[in-house]
Amino acid sequence: MSTDSADSxxxxxxxxxxxxxxxxxxHNYGRGRAVVAVDGAVGSTEFGRELVAALVRAGHASxxxxxxxxxxxxTDLVGARQTASEYYEQRYDYATFRRVLIDPFRLGGSTGFVVAAFDEAASRSIEPVWRTAPPDAILVVAGPFLARREMRGTFNYTIYLETPQRSRDVVLDEALDHYAGVAEPRFTATAIVDTTNPDLPRRVFADSC
Incomplete structure (x- = not known):
């Protein structure tokens, strides 16, 4: 098979x-608002965007x-190294996440929601851009730690990305190990996807080795 044929x-x-x-x-969440988590630190953004594109191809607002x-x-900890536990507990502003995105999205109708609140690279808050969506829209949220215990009930469907690849952040890697131990995300996910080869993801099961 030629390289072009293999790529195709x-x-x-x-x-x-x-x-x-x-x-x-x-099929399972096609009516009303639903929220899907793509739980992973490596490749979750790309996976989430591909999933949104597939939902749109299927004619479903996402x-x-x-x-x-x-x-x-x-800003108060500039230059300080966080422990893995501190990173896990303090990294994300879940209160704002729920207040401006999850809660208003679930309300549906003409209620506006915000998909971004803070620009880490610029170290500043993002001016809110309020969006709306059709009544049957699906929200896809990507990133790590999404199956932590206090977030359960937030998502209708959770995809856990399993890969041997590590991030380039040592503290994040340690926090992910901590997360795996305390939250057991692999065993609470709706679907587990092996993304060892991100170009050929495959569905696996919780009892697989």
């Missing part, structure tokens, strides 16, 4: 995977958001 086959397989995932979600746009301002 991989692209078709990738599209087929996401179309199947979108079809399952839309909105993407990243938990990384809801970080807690850390």
């Amino acid at each position: 086959a991989d692209s078709a397989a990738l599209r087929s995977f996401f179309d199947a995932q979108a079809s399952e979600i839309a 909105v993407f958001a990243s938990i990384d746009d809801f970080v807690t301002p850390r």
